[in-house]
Structures are given as C-alpha cells and as structure tokens.
Amino acid sequence: MKHARPLLIAVALSLAVHLAVFGGGHWRWPDAAQDMAVKPLTAQLRKLELDAQHEVPPARPTVRLTPRQADAALAAARPAPRKAEASAPQAEASAARADTRATSPPGDEAPPFAPAPPAQTAASSIARAAEALDALASAPAAVAAPVAEATAQDDGRIRPATPITAFPDQATLHYHAYYGNIQVGSGLIHWQRQGGRYHLEARVKGLFSPLLRYVSEGRAAGGKLAPERYQAWRDEAPREYARFDREDKRLDFGDKQEASVPLEPGAQDVLSLGFALALAGGEPAAGDTQITTGKKVYGFRLRPSGEADYDTGDGAIRVVLVRAGEGANRNEYWLAPDFANLPVRIVRADEKKTLELRAYRIDIAGSPVWTLPPRKNSHEN
Numbered sequence: 619m620k621h622a623r624p625l626l627i628a629v630a631l632s633l634a635v636h637l638a639v640f641g642g643g644h645w646r647w648p649d650a651a652q653d654m655a656v657k658p659l660t661a662q663l664r665k666l667e668l669d670a671q672h673e674v675p676p677a678r679p680t681v682r683l684t685p686r687q688a689d690a691a692l693a694a695a696r697p698a699p700r701k702a703e704a705s706a707p708q709a710e711a712s713a714a715r716a717d718t719r720a721t722s723p724p725g726d727e728a729p730p731f732a733p734a735p736p737a738q739t740a741a742s743s744i745a746r747a748a749e750a751l752d753a754l755a756s757a758p759a760a761v762a763a764p765v766a767e768a769t770a771q772d773d774g775r776i777r778p779a780t781p782i783t784a785f786p787d788q789a790t791l792h793y794h795a796y797y798g799n800i801q802v803g804s805g806l807i808h809w810q811r812q813g814g815r816y817h818l819e820a821r822v823k824g825l826f827s828p829l830l831r832y833v834s835e836g837r838a839a840g841g842k843l844a845p846e847r848y849q850a851w852r853d854e855a856p857r858e859y860a861r862f863d864r865e866d867k868r869l870d871f872g873d874k875q876e877a878s879v880p881l882e883p884g885a886q887d888v889l890s891l892g893f894a895l896a897l898a899g900g901e902p903a904a905g906d907t908q909i910t911t912g913k914k915v916y917g918f919r920l921r922p923s924g925e926a927d928y929d930t931g932d933g934a935i936r937v938v939l940v941r942a943g944e945g946a947n948r949n950e951y952w953l954a955p956d957f958a959n960l961p962v963r964i965v966r967a968d969e970k971k972t973l974e975l976r977a978y979r980i981d982i983a984g985s986p987v988w989t990l991p992p993r994k995n996s997h998e999n
Contacts, residue, residue, distance in 0.1 A: 666899065818832075858873040892951040
C-alpha cells in the first residue's frame with residue numbers, strides 16, 4: 619500500500635497531461651451531463667423543404683473505398699475548385715459494384731464515396747472535421763467565418779444572425795460525447811446532400827477508446843429521406859449494417875449474425891432518423907416508424923414530447939424533444955427550431971448504457987453559425 623498512492627498520483631497526472639495536450643480549446647474536463655427541464659410544448663418545428671433544383675440523379679458514378687482508403691482520400695482532399703470527371707477505373711469500379719451488390723457479404727462492404735460540389739467538396743469538409751475530432755479540438759479561432767455566428771438576443775435566446783429558412787445542403791455538428799453522466803470524448807455528424815442523394819457520417823472518439831464511425835446513405839427528395847444503406851465501424855473493422863431493399867421490400871441487417879424483416883414505408887436507420895425528423899418538422903407518423911440500429915429493428919411511435927432550453931452558459935438555444943421509445947430503451951432527438959431543426963442533443967439508451975451527444979458547434983455550408991463559449995473560470999465570475 620505504501621507504493622500504491624504514488625502510483626495513483628502518477629496515473630492521475632498522466633491523465634491530466636493527456637487531457638491538456640489533446641483537449642484543445644473546446645475540451646472540457648469530464649463533468650456530469652446536465653439534465654434539461656422539459657416544459658410543455660409551445661415552440662413550433664417548421665417543416666423544411668429541400669432545394670428542388672438539386673433533386674436530380676447524380677451524373678457521376680461513385681467509387682467504393684475501404685475506411686482506410688476513404689480516410690486517405692479525405693486527408694488528401696483540397697477545397698480548391700477543380701473539374702472532376704469519372705475515370706475509366708472509377709467507371710469500372712462502379713459497374714463492378716452494381717454487378718456484385720447481390721452477392722457481396724453485407725458486413726464487408728465499404729461506404730461509397732460520393733462526389734461532392736466543386737466549390738467546396740464534402741471530402742474536404744469531412745477531412746477538416748475528422749482532423750479536429752482526432753485532435754479532440756475545434757478549428758482554430760483565427761479562421762475567419764464569412765457568416766456571422768449566432769448570439770444571444772434580448773430575451774436570452776440564441777438565434778442565428780440571419781434566419782435559416784431552408785434545410786442546408788451541408789452541415790457539420792460537433793459534439794461532446796457522454797457515457798452515462800461523464801464526458802468521455804468528442805464526436806461529429808456531417809450531413810451532405812447532392813443530386814437527390816444524401817450522405818450522413820458520424821464519428822465518435824474517446825481519449826482511450828477506438829474510433830466509432832457510422833454512415834447512412836440514400837435518397838433525399840420531396841422533404842423526406844429514404845435510407846438505402848447503413849454501416850458501422852469500430853476503427854477499421856466493419857460492424858453492424860442495414861440494407862434497405864425497396865424493390866423486394868426487405869430490410870437486411872445484422873452484426874455477427876444476419877437477419878431480414880419486411881421493409882415498412884418510412885423506415886429509417888438510427889443515424890438518418892434525426893435528420894428525417896428535422897426535415898419533417900417533428901411531425902409524428904400515423905403509426906409506428908420502423909427504425910434499425912443495424913443490430914436490431916424496432917417499431918417506435920415518434921412524437922414531440924416537450925421543449926427545453928439548451929443552456930450554453932451565454933444564453934440558451936430553444937430545443938424541442940422528439941422521443942422514440944420509453945424508459946431504458948429509447949432514442950431522443952433534441953431539435954433546434956432556430957437552427958434548421960438540427961439535432962443539438964442526441965441520446966441513445968438501452969438496458970446497459972446511455973450514450974449522449976451534446977453540440978458545442980454548428981457549421982452550415984462550411985462556416986460556423988454557433989460555437990459554445992469557453993467555460994469561465996471561477997475567478998472570472
């Protein structure tokens with residue numbers, strides 16, 4: 619026991635050093651997640667429309683990359699405009715994908731790497747966000763933003779400097795990640811829409827845990843999302859997946875074991891659901907909505923359950939809670955009406971654990987529109 623105390627002190631100091639080195643400007647010392655008091659619903663979520671002029675079939679084929687190849691492509695991407703034409707190998711890869719889709723093992727599939735707009739590619743945007751996540755920090759404060767960030771108004775509410783009237787084609791939300799009540803890392807969700815299709819990618823990473831990565835892809839038209847494929851990774855290892863076969867009306871899913879169930883209209887995966895609710899303005903479906911985590915399939919009744927104030931320490935963001943499920947097994951999406959109904963808080967709970975993401979920064983079209991202010995030290999109060 620005599621040597622145990624110095625060892626514990628050394629471990630604590632080592633942890634403190636890691637937090638200080640990797641924390642960056644937006645890492646907070648692990649603290650308890652604060653519950654938000656839910657009040658009767660008075661806020662209104664508006665149904666947001668997608669830009670109809672973008673709802674056309676994509677002109678270029680997509681290329682299937684492994685997670686390692688995708689990360690290399692993301693890191694090498696540059697935002698400078700350039701004309702991207704489909705090369706012969708790309709066309710062959712796309713044709714091979716179509717020929718082997720029915721016979722390829724679902725768990726071994728890598729995510730399609732969708733082409734992006736020339737002015738600012740989705741690849742470069744995700745690359746910058748991924749680099750920030752790997753460093754557990756936000757982008758440098760010295761980078762100038764062409765769009766003014768949101769500030770607290772006279773009523774204490776935080777709203778964008780310019781009202782957001784349509785759902786963005788591109789958005790990135792940066793989160794603090796909580797396991798139970800303790801902050802354990804950071805995460806991000808990147809939304810990209812182009813040519814009538816959408817690409818959603820989520821990444822969550824703790825200080826001493828593997829990178830968790832999730833991708834949802836499918837069609838985006840008529841103000842609705844129709845997922846076609848969902849895939850999860852733990853570092854580079856493929857994990858649970860879901861394939862939405864709308865021709866055969868079948869939902870394939872699984873991790874170590876594969877299963878299939880009939881595909882129901884309006885089905886969503888656990889990643890696409892938050893953005894589908896944002897587009898729909900939180901409007902509940904007539905009955906249960908089919909939702910898959912890739913491991914299981916549920917039928918949940920979705921409904922707005924109240925509103926709350928998302929306290930930032932310098933004003934509050936108004937949020938509306940839409941809940942799927944009850945008790946220990948539930949998903950919660952806290953949507954911000956003043957920020958295109960984007961989910962600023964996401965909770966996934968089951969019988970064993972509760973995982974939570976709380977936004978500390980919102981980027982739209984590559985520019986920050988809101989950033990959580992640094993926590994004040996006690997001597998500053």
